[in-house]
Amino acid sequence: MTRQKLIYFSIALLTMACGMVAPSPQIQSGTLDLRTFPLTTGTTIALHGDWKFYPGVLDVPSDATTASYLPVPGLWNQVPVLSGFADGKGYGTYVLDIKLPEENQIYAIYLPEVRTAFRINAGNRSLVSGEPGITKETTTPSAQGQSFTIGAKENLQIQIAVSNFHHKEGGLPSAPVFGLGESVQNYILAQSMLDLALTGAIFMFGLYHFILFFYRSKQREAFYFGFFCLVFAVRIPFIGSKTIYAVFPNIPWELVIYIEYASVFVLGILFLWFVDGLFPRFIDTKIIRYFSAYVQFMLVYGLIIKPEIYTQFEVVFQAIGIIFAIFLGIRLYQMVRKGLPDAGIFFLGYLVLFVGFVYDVFLAYSGEGDSTLSQLAVFLFFGVQSTIVTLRTVRSFRKKILLKDEFETINEQFILTNRFYAKFIPRDFLIHLGKESIEEVRLGDSSEREITVLFADIWEYWDIIYSIPLENRMLFTNSYLGRIGPCIRKNNGFIDKYIGSAIMALFDGGIQNSIIAAKDIQWELEKYNERRRSFGYLPLHAGIGIHSGDTMLGILGEEERFESTVIADAVNLSSRIQGLTKKYGARILVSLASLLVHEDLEAIPYRILDFVRVKGKQETVMIAEILIPDIDSISNKKIANRGQFEAAIFDYVRADFVSALKKFRSVIVDNPEDLAAKIYIERCEYYQTSGVGEDWDGISAWEK
Template sequence: MTLFKRITLGLVFLTMACQLMTPSEGVTSGSLDLSSFPWKTGKAIKLHGEWKFFPHTLGELPPDASYALIPVPALWNEVPLRSGIENGKGYGTYILDILLPHESQIYSLYLPEVRTSFRVTVGNRVVLSGYPGPNKQTTKPSAQGQSFTFAAKDKIQIKIEVSNFHHKEGGLPNAPLFGTAEAIQNYILAESTMDIALTGALFMFGLYHFILFFYRNKQREAFYFGFFCLVFALRLPFVGSKTIYAMFPNIPWELVIYVEYASVFVLGILFLWFVDGLFPRFIETKLIRYFSAFVQFILVYGLIIKPEFYTEFEVVFQVLGVVYAVFLGIRLYQMVVKGLPDSHIFFLGYLILFFGFVYDVFLAYTGEGESSLSQIAVFLFFGVQSTIVTLRTARTFRKKVLLKEEFETINEQFILTNRFYAKFIPRDFLTHLGKESIEEVKLGDSSEREMTVLFADIWEYWDIIYSIPLENRILFTNSYLGRIGPCVRKNNGFIDKYIGSAVMALFDGGIQNSIKAAEDIQWELESYNERRRGFGYLPLHAGIGIHSGDTMLGILGEEERLESTVISDTVNLASRIQGLTKKYNARILVSLTSLMLHEDLDTIPYRILDFVRVKGKQETVMIAEVLIPGIDSISDQKIAYREQFEAAIFDYERADFASALNGFREVHKNNPDDIAAQIYIERCEYYQSAGVGEDWDGVSAWEK
């Protein structure tokens, strides 16, 4: 489901909820006349207005009990003189008399969260949230709203007993909702559906950004925004309609309140890190770290003490939140003034988010209940974030196009000068060094980057070299190398150097380019061998080794003699992998960690070949053999029996040599030219007789 559809769905449910509810206009002096209300419209009524309130009274009311008229919704803290409760902690009973039509029908009453427990009585129906008592010991807090249905006619009396000794605020922060059973059910369904839809949208949006960060781990903003979305999704069931109770009816009240409070601080710090990721160093990192430490203190502090203590600081938290939001807004505005890319769009989204949450904080502070404005603001902010991601992606694409055009223009300008030199130092190498021309290269220039290294060499090279006249050796070598270069360049790579008949090529576009280049080289050699056979020459077999990792490209030598080169363990490992191709009679060998980075791995037939250890290092490297369908019968047989081969490999690693031997023999029987299977047969037979020690790990050490 697209983001636009999610926003539309959420707005539809919000509109439905608003249409199903209408404020009452006649709740005065503890009574309401609904005898002529048009119930057929399917709307429910929010029971706003003046209710009778009997302070310090629970259970049966004495006939001469005194009462006051206090507004609903309102907290006792806001009307201490009328409620008779100064600090919000106490108990009392609300009474509302309602006149109904003479015809009996099924009604329903829905009471959202109360500070902190209540008992509702209508006729002979009673429903509880927690347990209200006259003191802290007998009161059991709960944040769960309740609804129930009853049959009535002529008149009813709604009695709500409220008790609070565990929270700073007491009273009715939300007005009860009254209407036909169908109307109330539709309202609750619309409210819950919107919460669930928003939670799901937040979760998916967070997951999307985590995946984006996984593939582009330099985009820190994707990680923090994904984390922000997941925390927000976790928070939603704990606020508003408290849908968490639908999943966990017995969840502790203290945990619900803690998550409601603590998640606000976590969201605040994640949002700061997210902004820092979008606009690096524009907000002091030290300041963000100090705030992060403060948030960690608050989270631990909230776990140690009870809600009745830390809720006392709610106003302080709200003021700090507003100060934090204003400060961040000022910094974002400064970004807009300085003209940072996307800052104006982000600032607009932040304003939407800011006013949505400030409005909800204002409602919470004044005790006028809750709204869905913050949820709408979140939806709109999602749209802003998606716009920024789209713009940055488009900008990156445009930059690549512009860079390509710029490179072509520069190439034309310097083509006469660089045509000859580029044959010695590839232009791609200059590009990676950030140079426009070879004249700019100087000793010590370097660039560190992640690249894929490909080594290719002919197995029979020296046998052929020593069998042909001296004057033909260069011609033969160039004839072979002339077929390698186009395969590399066609797949967005470049040749860094030639080492006799060996070719070292570099790829910056991912492992898939190097794999495709290796396959093209093998097919090109097959075509070349057909021509050689026609002249009675020996066919050529090339082994190719591939590995990806960090590399250092640079210029070595001295002032009068420069050479481009690449220095890294990646080069060393790729060369050693290539050296194993002849041992296993394998066309293409790749380190498995590099192969796993292929974007379309399922399209490549390969088999795990061996676990090896580089000489002088303790790290184990798993190598895989990339197989080419149709290139020869040996490769086709390897593809056909690769599952049996890999199963035998893992038996071998577990030192189950009997099972491994059976597997390798089966593979070798069907493909006698599978040298790897033959090698493992010999290994298994040896270890079966010689045995292995407790430190067996199945790894083959590289001696050369």
């Protein structure tokens, strides 16, 4: 298997492992209701939330009532008032009551590492990791996770007795995983496969670079990077899901913790020597030697003292590590500025590694364990740094053709990836955020600016959808949308969202482009209808609403799922205006306030249509109908009767219903298909009979 395939395979496993745990319903006051939750095969849930907690108790009666509540995952040190353990030392029991469906099913529970021993009880099953006790002498620590299956229905109580006297932190750093028996076992298998895949892939990285060093002994960076990979490959089974227990079930807990901590120091010094091999003398060798001596001292120190002592300094180690990483990053950036060969790609890989390292420190500080993201960052770093060493070897043997092919392949993949992502987050959106590429986007990025928002939708969409076979519905929708998109883009707009058959498009730089785009959409729809008529299909009618205003463009979501979006009152109003198009029989409606700032207003055929108050808005909005000459006879007659129609509207607003009714009827005589005139005739006839009050303002309130 090539290194490229190893990377793809590992990333696929990472993605699969991320998607196997679904967000669970909210656990409140130690109770979780899963009676209506779709627990299907292949889906597991993490039991996050507030569990009941009984400090100083290892055996809790099933009917116990007095309890405090602790967040899971979480460490006792973080909530000393709730847990009662300011230093993380002590023992207690977590309790969760789960309401299940009435039918009996086989469920499974998986609990990863606990600080530092636990016993889990559920129904008639019980398993331990280590041996929880009430004193240090009666407690046997362990970092091994446990799982078991159990048949249950209606109600299930889970009790997790935890004790910690050997580590600076106590509690549940990871949430238990719950689901159908097969689903949980598949989740555990996926985690194990992920660790094995990463271990094997990184081990192969190391072996590959040792072979390079064997044929080119002067290439010291290959030796140190190979050593770095091997140490990291050894470290992986000792962290995360602790797969080392699958091979050595009786391995001492102290050794597991020591390797987890000591390997970090070894990796740090090997990384420094690797940098020195790539860029000789750019980092003072004396600094590296001093740090090497410090690492040797820490390794011996960790062997002599107990984990409960040296884990107390974890925050100090992390702070020193971050300071060191920042210092090294500054030096690497200086190398990039000086134009050293391969400095740019090395700095990129280092940034990836730095992000993963800082994220791991954050999770460790918050008590949430290791992350798949950090593992992926490290793996990508290996790929980047391995590429550097390979490129240098290729240069040494003057394989210029192979080097050229490799660069072209990587560049092609990069371009294809960016083109693919551009279909989800338009480049125009990135420009508004001040970003050059999708890689720069971060959660919370935003930009405030005035934007014109266009909503377009088919009036007959759902009637058509329900009248055609299921397999044709997506084809029909995409056939329509495929004609709309080009009309938006060629007029300097971009589509922000698809909502069924509806589109939400954004235009920067004035309202004129959006109006042209709206007209193009209507003309394109006319061409599409000609084709539909030739096949005997009903024609389509699309309504378009436009409004301009201040908007906030940004990135919403969470760390694992981003989405570009627009938050603004203008979005809601343009959607509401679009919803009125069918009521008035109008192709295009626009707020008059937005239309009046058009650069060439005199060139646009339009007519004032109504004074409305849409749902969710208190203020009045004056809307106008954009008219398209020669698109149909109805539009041409609307243009011809525009003056008469607007005069009638102003009579209507002044409550002169006799004059308004006369003029609206004159419009209808010439254009019987003018729905707006018909609406006003009905209103005038009603108000002539019922009368209006002193607060009459002529405003139409639409609640839908």
